[in-house]
Amino acid sequence: MSNSNRQRARRVVIVGIPGVGKSTVVSKVVDMLNAMGKDPRVVNYGTVMLEEAQSYGVKSRDEIRRLSVEKQRSLQVHAASRISEIEGEFVIVDTHLFISTAEGFWPGIPLDVLQALKPTNLILVSAASYEVLERRQKDQTRFRDSATKESLEKELFAASALLYASSAIAGCPALIIDNAEGDIEGAAMRIIGAIASS
Secondary structure, eight states: OOHHHHHHOEEEEEEOOTTSOHHHHHHHHHHHHHHTTOOOEEEEHHHHHHHHHGGGTOOSHHHHTTSOHHHHHHHHHHHHHHHTTOOOSEEEEEEOSEEEETTEEEESSOHHHHHHHOOSEEEEEEOOHHHHHHHHHHOTTSOOOOOOHHHHHHHHHHHHHHHHHHHHHHTSOEEEEEOOTTOHHHHHHHHHHHHSOO
């Protein structure tokens, strides 16, 4: 990569709680960057963790949350190390800010993972709790833990708090994007405005 490309390189970590529509928004961002003549590289943190977790006999991303915290922690660091080696003008990391465990919310991007990823942008895709609840109930492709509007409001609050804490640690901007029902394009355009404006 040339020096000019290295200066413009963006390592964009896009996060959101399960069911918020994050991966759909990421796909739209990629489409828009491609239309602008860019060549974004997208990596799903959960997929990389699953590849690492297969040595524990794990067969799906939902099973990762049932591993011990110590095993999950080890997987996070190994996955971050692999992801940090990916180069490109726009490297987009699709992940979660925390994992909900029996012990509580476990950071998905703790200090050493943040240090390995070196994000230039941290973006949280959010939505109203009732929208997230409806999306989770409609998604038959995943085996999600049961949730209520109240529990989702706690998850959304935890996500925004962790976003700002991660931003302070990583020394990069934090942005919250609302993914309102029927406005995926608008959410993606706001992300493009933040990461591709210069």
